[in-house]
Amino acid sequence: MSRIKSWVSLGLVALTCGAAPACDRGGEVVNPDPKPVGDQPDPAAPAEVPSTGVDGLVASIDASVDPCVDFYQYACGGWLAAHERPADKPRYGRSFDTVSENNEAVLRELLEAAGAAAKAGGADPQTQQLGNYYNACMDMPARDAAGHSGIAETLALIDSIADKNQLMKVVGQLHATVWGRIGWLGMPAAPPLFIVSVGADYMGGPDKNMAIISQAGLGLPARAMYLPAEGPEGDGGRELLAAYEAHIAKMFTLVGASAEQAKADAATVLAIETTLAAASMTPVELRDDQANYHKEGYKGLRKRAKGLDWAAYFDGAGLPQTQELNIHTPDYLGAVAKLVNERELAELQAYLRWMVIHATAEDLDTKLGEANFELAQIVTGVGERPALWKRCTQSLMWALPDLLGPAYVERAFTGDSKAIANDMIERINAAMESSFPTLEWMDDTTRDRAKGKITAMERKIGYPDRWQDYSEVEITGAAHFANVSAEKRAHAAREVAKIGAAVDKAEWFMPTPLVNAYYNPTNNEIVFPAGILQPPFFDASQPMVMNFGGIGAVAGHELTHGFDDEGRKYDATGRLTPWWSPEVSEAFEERVACVVGQYDGYEALPGKYVNGELTAGENIADIGGVKEAFLAYQTWAQEQGGDPAVVEGMTNEQVFFVAWAQNWCQHVAEPELARRLEVDPHSPGAFRAAGPLVDLPAFAEAFSCEEGTPMNPPDRCEIW
Structure with missing residues (x-):
């Protein structure tokens, strides 16, 4: 959970669940003609x-x-x-998109050059990593041949869960591997049930980092989408939920489920997410940092969300059982505990399978990527999937920002x-x-x-002033999903290491x-x-x-x-x-x-x-x-x-x-x-x-x- 205030919200197509800060008005500025x-x-x-x-x-x-x-x-x-508005953008602006498009063109040129150098051999280690990542991302024939095999082991792990204690350990493993990128930016989709991030202890001591556990778990980007109003004005919301349920079922079939099982599991997933949405705080409530500070540590979490095997979760996620933990949304976590305790294990497994498919589809094959994009079309109105090179450029920028940064600065940021x-x-x-x-x-x-x-x-x-070193991340030119997974695991490990440590003011x-x-x-x-x-x-x-x-x-x-x-x-x-x-x-x-x-x-x-x-x-x-x-x-x-x-x-x-x-x-x-x-x-x-x-x-x-x-x-x- 971050309190960072950005100049403009990101125009990402990826859909996330925020877990992730008296007078007379007189004349009003209105948009009397909505055509603009x-x-x-x-x-x-x-x-x-x-x-x-x-x-x-x-x-x-x-x-x-x-x-x-x-x-x-x-x-x-x-x-x-x-x-x-271009068909591949749900929002298109004069200034931001002018700059973004120019920057994308620069990055494409840099990455194509790095890709060529990586294939030729003899490139420096940083260029080799850049080129390997970009080449593997752009190699759709190889990605299509691999299909959804990249998540087969993860789905099998979910299917093998024997009880709810083991379920919590698997949730921890999923958070650390499939999601990995703990925090507020670059998240492909919300993680299941809740999210753990790392940030400064803003009330106890802002020079020290703490873990922060908060609400998450939704496949749609707003809790209100799950809770349409009663009456005619809510019809649009109910249509959205029906389309979302059908989308979930379609995605299940693409990874091998029968149509009958996919339909049943999609209904289960929507019911679980609706329960989570109803328990979630509103975006306005999430803005109150003081009210959402409950630094009660691991022991406090066990009291707030009873009945869950938190030891198993922390073990699976590789997290320390620390006092340096803020329970950001305690009532929500209590509702999660109730949901997990009351739901059948098979239902929770279906939910976890969906969350994994939803989070990884963009980095797998063409069938899953295009089907996953259909949800963005429904929710945002975007008409066309961005070109592959744009998707790969964005993926690399968020995965390895400090690997791409120096080359961009040299090309686009003049000295004065x-x-x-x-x-x-x-x-x-x-x-x-x-x-x-x-x-x-x-x-x-x-x-x-x-x-x-x-x-x-x-x-x-x-x-x-100092660029992050990624030498420990194995990036090859052969398998895009393996590269994505390697980066996420490394990022999660770096974040976990920050808990209880001094804040790096240079980050x-x-x-x-x-x-x-x-x-x-x-x-x-x-x-x-x-x-x-x-x-x-x-x-x-x-x-x-x-x-x-x-x-x-x-x-x-x-x-x-x-x-x-x-x-x-x-x-x-x-x-x-x-x-x-x-x-x-x-x-x-x-x-x-x-x-x-x-x-x-x-x-x-x-x-x-x-x-x-x-x-x-x-x-x-x-x-x-x-x-x-x-x-x-x-x-x-x-x-x-x-x-x-x-x-x-x-x-x-x-x-x-x-x-x-x-x-x-x-x-x-x-x-x-x-x-x-x-x-x-x-x-x-x-x-x-x-x-x-x-x-x-x-x-x-x-x-x-x-x-x-x-x-x-x-x-x-x-x-x-």
Whole structure:
């Protein structure tokens, strides 16, 4: 379980179960015409609009729209009309996907070169590993010939379980081998029953790692999908469950089950997962780190979830029976114990078989991979499976990130990028500090402590100072599934070794080529992988006002995460502890309620609204981040003696706000948008683009918006 706050949720096709942190709203920013979300472009529109540089910014605008009424459509309408969502993506955006596609092209070139060198022989060990992994992944004839033999031994192990004590040991073995990648990112599918991860002891001592056991066990990505509402509005949910049950049965038949047995087992699996879903905490409840801290250790776990052979599980998983264990979701684990005790052994075996098939299908043969993709089509609305080279590139990036990172940095991260980005972050930090005296709800003591937290905040830019060594992982060019399994076992062993040990402050939790950034509250650090320090977010050759609206807002967003409704509870050392006075905390929570109310009012789909509580942290970070980046830009421009206009007919202030909004131009398939409304702590793109600007008077001033228009309401939310 991780409390890391990312800039944007990952657009992975893989489906995971999260186990894996009062006011009058006035005028609302709405999307009155839902066409920008997932619709096809006007066939008469131009074939393409550039996504980078000044020309791209201007071409992406729809100047026929009043920016004071619908700023998202104004800033993004040109791009939305000229681009359609590719069939292999459930969500497609102007900025993130421009960078991602460019990065993928770089990685493909690097990996094809490594693959050729590996086949030729004589490559250095790192290149040999890269090439072997990529070659084996790309060799579909060999993978098809192997079929599902890679999991045959695992399925036989499940079939051989004689009693429920042995079942717990096998669950431990599965967690350590089939899943292996314990944590919050890169998970192909949720592990059965629960998940064990490793992270800082955020209340006991953030310099030391502990194990964390939490809810998991669902094949669908949201607990709400298992619990459709009664009445006509729940029909769609029941249709989804019927399709999911049929999908499970189909997957069982592909690994040898009879149609009759597959149908019966699929019904059993759905019943078990529905029980687990009903016992699971909601995404909003999971955000409360303090309420979810129960460091009661192995002995406490045995009391909380009685009747399970935890000694057998810990033995199978290779975990120490340690006191350094947080029982993150104790009521859920109690429900797991009840389920295991009451269900027949054969039913639990069917559930385990399904979880293994679901988690491994993508790394097996064509039949299983394509059938498994059908579930992604149902849940996200994606139309086409990504090309094999894209799947293999993503697989390698998550499996061996520090093996691929150095080659990517050498190719794509220029020497001056780090210095320029660092200077911008300094300016963002200074802008936030300068705003503290203007916040009447803060007292002097809290202001001083908040400044101290900013001063203590570490930053990582580009890539790690030390790359992880994978020499112990045997990677061959012959068998993809064997390579995947070897990496997972090695990763699990590395994670287990961290339990009770000192936190490695130099560790990165995202691959270097990833288009993302994050704030880690227990390290009090902001991290910007080289993958996001690319156009249009950042380009040393483009006007600085666009960089401030792009990467500057990224920096401001991550900085503000240290002071959002969750992050503000962590002090400068990374410990979750009260460091604000009760009066200041109360005043802050009133302002949080304002933001929650504002975003609760945004209708993303007919009858479906943004969850203001679930998205509060990210919305606060957006609101603060844009404000800080804008203030930093103004200071920078003053230091330059002024900043000449970069777009004819627009002020640079207007360009800044357009650059911010264009980060969020995107088409989204309706099922994917509905899914994200249930599980994603980020608001949909249209509301990330315009929502924060409603709360910033400087925006209304820049566009001369009359009071009472949607973008200049009489009442605003203000926190930072």
